Amino acid sequence: MENDKVQHLRNEPKIRFSEFRDDWVNMLTGDLLEFKNGINAEKQRFGHGKSIINYKDAFNNEYADSSNVLGLVDFTDNEFGRYSVQKNDILFTRTSETLHEIGYSCSINEITMPTIFSGFLLRGRPKQDNLVSPFSGYLYRTHHSRNEIIKKSSYTTRALTNGTLLSEVIVNIPKVEEQIKIGSFLTALDMKIELLQKKYENLKLFKKGLIEEIFKELRTEYPIKKLIDVSSKMFSGGTPKSTEKKYYDGDINFLSIADITKSSKNLYNASKRITQLGLDNSSAKVAIPGTMIYTMYATIAVPIITRIHVAIPQSVMAIHFKDEIDIDFMYYQLASMISKIRSEFTETGTQGNINSSIVKNLKLVVPHYERQIEISKKLNYIESKVELLSSNIEILKQFKKGLLQQMFI
DSSP states (O other), X not given: OOOTTSOOOOBOOSSOOTTOOSOBEEEEHXXXXXXXXXXXXXXXXXXXXXXXXXXXXXXXXSEEOTTTOOEEEOOXXXXXXXXXXXXXXXXXXOEESSGGGSSOEEEEOOOOSOEEEBTTEEEEEESSSSOOTTHHHHHTTSHHHHHHHHHTOEESSSXXXXXXXXXXOEEEEOOHHHHHHHHHHHHHHHHHHHHHHHHHHHHHHXXXXXXXXXXXXXXXXXXXXXXXXXXXXXXXXXXXXXTOGGGEEEEEEEOOHHHHHTOOSEEOOOSEEEOHHHHHTSSOEEEOTTEEEEEOSSSOSOEEEEOSOEEEOTTEEEEEEOTTSOHHHHHHHHHHTHHHHHHHHSOTTSOOOOOHHHHHTOEEEOOOHHHHHHHHHHHHHHHHHHHHHHHHHHHHHHHHHHHHHHSOO
16 A cells, blocks of 8 residues: 555656556555565574575675575574565665665565575565566665665664665556566666676686796796896885875876776776875876886785876886887786785785885796787787677676666656
């Protein structure tokens, strides 16, 4: 039954399948769903038994089915009766370190085996047959729904939500037939993204294996030299005082480790900016396009080639190579050494750093220039395929994000 607190207006999304004309209806979530907390089982019961949907399963997926539920736990028939999930249920993340990660939805699609849900989740079970999966999983992840959920959540030492708070969230829903059409369309788009993601991961693994094989063979044929011996210039930078606002939000790109870890071979963007004053009053130095940058702190031993002018902090080393050295060849060689460097210079479970002396003395195989170029061309071709797949995945994700804003109210 629709609640009197909700103002009913004629609603329809900006993008809609042409065969549907009926109004969407504003409803309180409490009129749609009945909530229950999940099971809090002892640690020793996990890892074997039957299926359980855990926090990450719900957080990472708009809908759950037998293919993406991987957790196992021992549970009794009585517990199954209390904590079971069934088609069209919706799970919500109940707690998080930040408000922006609270209340993520995951609707239950097709579950073929007995499955329960974790105590870090809330189950919303439809009171009627007017809300179906996977539409409902997408519905509660729209910009409007996310804002509603966040506003109605609480925060002390952690962000929290519960059935009472979620019941106050207002959503807009069409008739079931339109929900089914929207859900089918969006799951088809998700399947395309997932397929491209698998191709991307497989190609990255192929590239990694090929690079390791190439450089292992080269080391038996050509001389080994130190990095400093093939470099014409090496320098690190610094960071302007974070307390001085006048040093930040200027026109000069300023590199962070995060910019490197979310990029591939080439750096095209920096997430931070500093002012000329910040550059002048710190040890930060500007690396020009075509400079190799190598990480020394936190996420160590990662090479990247900057394609922009960017000021660098003390956590990285900028490297210019001599004329007879191909920078692409050196990028692939340094990339092939990441695991070796990390295992050699950091302890298990710790965040390690390396210093400039270690970087300068890294041992590299150096074939003649023509051989370097030959190898670079082969690997650059594969790298271009990797970057194209990555770009296509991001385009589809942005397309989906736009659809979520325009196919829902």
